[in-house]
Amino acid sequence: MKRLDSMDFDELLALKAKVEAAIAARVEKERKRLTASLERLDAIGLGGAPSRGKRGPRAGTGKGRKIEPKYRNPENADEVWAGRGNRPRWLVAALKGGRKKLEDFAVAPSK
Incomplete structure (x- = not known):
């Protein structure tokens, strides 16, 4: 070559x-x-993932669904966190000093 x-x-x-x-x-x-x-x-019957059109047992659970907030900023009631994903900045800043705990921001469950 x-x-x-x-x-x-x-x-x-x-x-x-x-x-x-x-x-x-x-x-x-x-x-x-x-x-x-x-x-x-x-x-x-060992195809693994379901083919298109068929849904698995957990397919679509929670996607796009709003969940109730678990924590609220006492200084600004519009700022809430559901406990999923990264902690919001306001919560990180409030917990930084060590004076407050996560439970201090908990929201009473609504029924």
Whole structure:
């Protein structure tokens, strides 16, 4: 095989086309192999993740649903935190001194 830096432009383009064709053929071969494997697994009931249209037991639970706040800023009642994700800045700042505890900001559960 020739060195790449000694090839002229047309030879490099031809080589690039051959490499791309070989890669495409390998990708297609692997795709067919994986598809056949998935079909065999589906046939025996070991398909893993549910296929499109079917929902798992926990699919969609809570997504987009508002939850009640668990903590409220006593200085600004509009600032609340539900206890999920990172703590808001106002809560981190209030807890920093060590004088207050997280329980001090707890909201009474509404019924």
